[in-house]
Amino acid sequence: MSTSFDGLGLAADLADVMNRLAGAGAQLSWLIGRHGITQDLAASAGTNAGGDGQKALDLIADDMFRAALTGSAVRFYASEEQDEILDLGPGGLALAIDPLDGSSNIDVDVSIGTIFSIFPAASSAEASFLRPGSEQIAAGYIIYGPQTALIVTFCAGVQHWVLDPETGAWARIADIRPLPPETSEYAINASNYRHWPAPIRAFVDDMVAGAEGPRARNFNMRWIASLVAETHRILMRGGVFLYPADARRGYEHGRLRHVYECAPIALIVTQLGGGATDGADPILSALPAALHARTPFVFGTNAKVARVAAYHDLPGDETSALFNTRGLFRS
Structure with missing residues (x-):
């Protein structure tokens, strides 16, 4: 070639x-x-x-x-x-x-x-x-x-x-264009809902509630189970991807590898004006503890990534299933 x-x-x-x-x-x-x-x-x-x-x-x-x-x-x-x-x-x-x-x-x-x-x-x-x-x-x-x-x-x-x-x-x-500032798509493996921490459940609850919930609009969920394919879709049309830590054994620190997967994807996404965090803190400033270390990973359109981080700052009663009480996110 x-x-x-x-x-x-x-x-x-x-x-x-x-x-x-x-x-x-x-x-x-x-x-x-x-x-x-x-x-x-x-x-x-x-x-x-x-x-x-x-x-x-x-x-x-x-x-x-x-x-x-x-x-x-x-x-x-x-x-x-x-x-x-x-x-x-x-x-x-x-x-x-x-x-x-x-x-x-x-x-x-x-x-x-x-x-x-x-x-x-x-x-x-x-x-x-x-x-x-x-x-x-x-x-x-x-x-x-x-x-x-x-x-x-x-x-x-x-x-x-x-x-x-x-x-x-x-x-x-043509070079990849900056990610759109808004999006109606999110990607997460919903079968693990019961294992997620409360802030992630709250974020997804509000997306699922759609026009009747605090977000007052409808969203579509995507899940391919291939990080490269998920990333490519987000680069082409926006969206947010979530692979959080959860309560299952072996998933306490997420499942994706920091060095091989998350750091390179984070660099690409941030070059396009997007965000990439472990759910709360930026991936690109984090130090992996070991070569094969895992990390939770949230990336995509910057506003959505920032919103996921904001859910981690809510009081405990604001991350309950009573999504209509989360006045902060009525937008």
């Missing part, structure tokens, strides 16, 4: 890393399109460091991206599928990656993706990643759907690239 990121004013080492990521993404897109023809990409393949079940495609994708980046400026390679950080050799960059996000959707042909984050390498492997997300120099994702697209920010807007199936090259199209 062509070296799409050359000539964009990026440092040569960063442009090379991006070309390698894009090349591996194009190969992975082709392989995903052949699922079931030559191999079962959804076959069980063990458990990763965080305790999540792995599919064959999780490991294939990890191998592909690691091989593509070997010999590049990436010194430290941190993958959701690896227990430890890998040292790929001399270089000045550190790359965190979720090689295959949403692998539970492989069999049902729903959009899946790759999420990546790039930092300047620090003096040690751990220090390169256990730092505020605001120190990222680039972040993005590749979404494998009806159209394979690459969304990336270099901290100056958000670029949108599309894989041309005829040539195998990436074509840059």
